[in-house]
Amino acid sequence: xxxxxxxxxxxxxxxxxxxxxxxxxxxxxxxxxxxxxxxxxxxxxxxxxxxxxxxxxxxxxxxxxxxxxxxxxxxxxxxxxxxxxxxxxxxxxxxxxxxxxxxxxxxxxxxxxxxxxxxxxxxxxxxxxxxxxxxxxxxxxxxxxxxxxxxxxxxxxxxxxxxxxxxxxxxxxxxxxxxxxxxxxxxxxxxxxxxxxxxxxxxxxxxxxxxxxxxxxxxxxxxxxxxxxxxxxxxxxxxxxxxxxxxxxxxxxxxxxxxxxxxxxxxxxxxxxxxxxxxxxxxxxxxxxxxxxxxxxxxxxxxxxxxxxxxxxxxxxxxxxxxxxxxxxxxxxxxxxxxxxxxxxxxxxxxxxxxxxxxxxxxxxxxxxxxxxxxxxxxxxxxxxxxxxxxxxx
Amino acid sequence: xxxxxxxxxxxxxxxxxxxxxxxxxxxxxxxxxxxxxxxxxxxxxxxxxxxxxxxxxxxxxxxxxxxxxxxxxxxxxxxxxxxxxxxxxxxxxxxxxxxxxxxxxxxxxxxxxxxxxxxxxxxxxxxxxxxxxxxxxxxxxxxxxxxxxxxxxxxxxxxxxxxxxxxxxxxxxxxxxxxxxxxxxxxxxxxxxxxxxxxxxxxxxxxxxxxxxxxxxxxxxxxxxxxxxxxxxxxxxxxxxxxxxxxxxxxxxxxxxxxxxxxxxxxxxxxxxxxxxx
Numbered sequence: 155x156x157x158x159x160x161x162x163x164x165x166x167x168x169x170x171x172x173x174x175x176x177x178x179x180x181x182x183x184x185x186x187x188x189x190x191x192x193x194x195x196x197x198x199x200x201x202x203x204x205x206x207x208x209x210x211x212x213x214x215x216x217x218x219x220x221x222x223x224x225x226x227x228x229x230x231x232x233x234x235x236x237x238x239x240x241x242x243x244x245x246x247x248x249x250x251x252x253x254x255x256x257x258x259x260x261x262x263x264x265x266x267x268x269x270x271x272x273x274x275x276x277x278x279x280x281x282x283x284x285x286x287x288x289x290x291x292x293x294x295x296x297x298x299x300x301x302x303x304x305x306x307x308x309x310x311x312x313x314x315x316x317x318x319x320x321x322x323x324x325x326x327x328x329x330x331x332x333x334x335x336x337x338x339x340x341x342x343x344x345x346x347x348x349x350x351x352x353x354x355x356x357x358x359x360x361x362x363x364x365x366x367x368x369x370x371x372x373x374x375x376x377x378x379x380x381x382x383x384x385x386x387x388x389x390x391x392x393x394x395x396x397x398x399x400x401x402x403x404x405x406x407x408x409x410x411x412x413x414x415x416x417x418x419x420x421x422x423x424x425x426x427x428x429x430x431x432x433x434x435x436x437x438x439x440x441x442x443x444x445x446x447x448x449x450x451x452x453x454x455x456x457x458x459x460x461x462x463x464x465x466x467x468x469x470x471x472x473x474x475x476x477x478x479x480x481x482x483x484x485x486x487x488x489x490x491x492x493x494x495x496x497x498x499x500x501x502x503x504x505x506x507x508x509x510x511x512x513x514x515x516x517x518x519x520x521x522x523x524x525x526x527x528x529x530x531x532x533x534x535x536x537x538x539x540x541x542x543x544x545x546x547x548x
Numbered sequence: 549x550x551x552x553x554x555x556x557x558x559x560x561x562x563x564x565x566x567x568x569x570x571x572x573x574x575x576x577x578x579x580x581x582x583x584x585x586x587x588x589x590x591x592x593x594x595x596x597x598x599x600x601x602x603x604x605x606x607x608x609x610x611x612x613x614x615x616x617x618x619x620x621x622x623x624x625x626x627x628x629x630x631x632x633x634x635x636x637x638x639x640x641x642x643x644x645x646x647x648x649x650x651x652x653x654x655x656x657x658x659x660x661x662x663x664x665x666x667x668x669x670x671x672x673x674x675x676x677x678x679x680x681x682x683x684x685x686x687x688x689x690x691x692x693x694x695x696x697x698x699x700x701x702x703x704x705x706x707x708x709x710x711x712x713x714x715x716x717x718x719x720x721x722x723x724x725x726x727x728x729x730x731x732x733x734x735x736x737x738x739x740x741x742x743x744x745x746x747x748x749x750x751x752x753x754x755x756x757x758x759x760x761x762x763x764x765x766x767x768x769x770x771x772x773x774x775x776x777x778x779x780x781x782x783x784x785x786x787x788x789x790x791x792x793x794x795x796x797x798x799x800x801x802x803x804x805x806x807x808x809x810x811x812x813x814x815x816x817x818x819x820x821x822x823x824x825x826x
Binding site (some may be wrong): 191315316317318319321322324325326328329330331332333334335376379380381382384385 | 628630643644649653656661662665705
């Protein structure tokens with residue numbers, strides 16, 4: 155890592171690797187959005203595994219190591235796999251998940267057998283096919299990147315031109331058909347795009363982990379936005395960041411396979427998104443849940459104080475916080491809530507550790523006696539609840 | 549018996565329609581002839597094939613036998629004239645998009661390939677949202693809608709199409725009394741414009757008030773025609789079988805269409821309760 159940055163930028167291999175990884179992340183990120191929203195993430199998994207025998211057969215038939223030739227075999231096999239999945243679910247009672255598992259393992263197994271067979275052959279030209287298992291970004295050549303670029307352009311063009319068609323296809327395919335859209339054709343195009351995106355990444359990430367690049371960036375992107383356009387952009391961005399980071403790290407570290415490295419990076423992005431994204435993130439939810447619970451408890455405490463005040467017939471009488479310890483709260487927490495209520499003007503501190511409800515507080519808890527609802531309306535759950543009857547309800 | 553030959557061509561004509569899932573027939577030899585400008589309710593017990601019939605009319609299902617004609621032509625040639633309000637539960641409401649965007653989808657058919665909706669489509673979508681009282685919510689993410697709001701979004705999406713025939717699958721399901729009133733008013737406006745509305749409906753009690761035609765369906769067609777002619781105890785018994793306890797209900801039908809719906813009438817949420825009898 156002691157390399158100077160200018161050297162890095164000029165290095166031919168690194169530039170090729172970075173460019174290839176960028177293209178891979180771009181296409182799988184964009185296409186993955188649709189696969190994830192259609193709940194067809196596993197289709198990508200099946201198709202990438204199904205590509206392996208296609209690569210091996212393409213080599214056996216042509217004896218060529220040319221990436222374009224091998225990837226053509228991958229496209230054909232991936233397509234055949236998805237056709238078979240479709241045929242199985244349509245004509246038998248086997249469900250989609252089982253059909254995907256079936257095709258995945260049968261094709262992948264066959265591919266491994268072919269790979270072993272090729273490796274046992276005497277001629278030396280067999281070298282390098284196993285790079286398609288776990289990916290080897292360092293093996294990318296400039297003309298490989300050009301092949302990948304062509305695939306990416308096709309994918310992006312399809313998304314741009316058929317933007318509204320794909321949106322409706324994913325959201326409500328029946329309605330698309332009612333409108334007269336060619337749903338079957340659109341599905342074929344979408345499947346082709348998934349196959350293309352997978353094939354673009356095969357040499358870099360490998361068949362085993364390629365589906366992660368389809369699923370993970372999109373899943374992460376969904377956490378951050380509620381707009382399809384933004385989701386596609388974010389997913390592409392995540393894919394590019396993960397692809398480039400992983401590919402560069404693995405190229406600079408001896409014998410570190412590229413695919414797993416990229417997948418680790420993208421998994422990190424997913425983890426951060428699942429935890430910290432606003433609205434959907436777990437931490438966010440947890441904080442919101444906590445705030446809501448605090449509100450409900452504060453409400454309960456206010457009611458207790460109101461009951462005490464009514465019992466004593468006076469708003470002047472203060473009560474110690476120990477009296478108010480509700481639902482397993484510690485003394486500190488009770489005091490904390492009391493201070494919060496005080497700053498909202500519902501409660502006042504009569505003397506050290508003696509608390510009383512204010513007239514405003516009474517008005518909030520018992521609006522009926524005041525004639526009008528004086529709630530401040532700032533999102534307090536009780537403000538919208540029918541008052542006076544909800545005492546014992548949760 | 550109810551569908552007399554009209555001089556005008558039927559809005560929807562279904563002949564000898566049979567649809568089967570696996571070996572189980574869902575619809576058996578069903579005929580239906582709906583004249584233009586009526587509000588038709590399709591009623592029947594669960595599993596009677598009501599949704600299947602709608603989907604077959606729309607060309608979403610391939611029938612084993614029979615044919616469907618929309619204004620005398622196959623549905624593929626009449627896509628512009630027919631619209632669909634599916635059941636709310638048929639889509640994933642967590643899809644990342646806004647209310648306005650969903651309503652604009654109603655314009656995709658006429659736009660054709662590649663062209664994107666523009667300002668005109670936007671205006672029309674907003675107008676449709678106005679009609680269902682949802683304009684203020686046009687920017688809202690659809691996952692934040694209540695059931696009744698989802699239903700109205702789907703209605704608006706169909707309205708945008710400006711079709712001649714509207715097929716609706718349980719438009720009142722899970723909707724509160726106020727929204728139900730609003731939707732009924734809307735349906736009656738559509739009829740006043742000469743549109744045809746066919747709706748799967750569950751609440752037998754409101755059939756005479758909301759609709760002017762009714763089809764009783766239980767895999768086979770039991771009866772179809774003007775409510776006053778075919779919506780009677782005998783046909784209901786044939787449709788719902790012995791489960792249908794009737795006495796109280798028959799009286800209500802004879803008293804016919806009470807003008808006011810009590811606002812607190814409880815919605816059964818789509819169950820097949822014989823008008824609260826039983």
